[in-house]
Amino acid sequence: MTHVVAEIRYTATPEQVAAVRPEHREYLRGLHAGGSLVMSGPWADGxxxxxxYRVEDEREARALLEADPFSREGVVEVVSVRAWSVVVGG
Known part of the structure; x- marks a missing residue:
């Protein structure tokens, strides 16, 4: 297993993002409960x-991102997806 870090950017209005957020967060809670998502949260600047993610590889992380309601509803774009070598923690 490896850690993969993804950055997403909101591409829709705040109202459109807010409309999808409950389904998005439910999806993330399921990933977290299943062990695929370590942590997530919005940037402080909104x-x-x-x-x-803790997954087999970047491909698996990208598949999880594609299945996310935020992606499905087109309110975000994926800025980057990168494997991360954790030194402390994790």
Missing amino acids: TGACLV
């Missing part, structure tokens, strides 16, 4: 979010 422009997007960071998600940290």
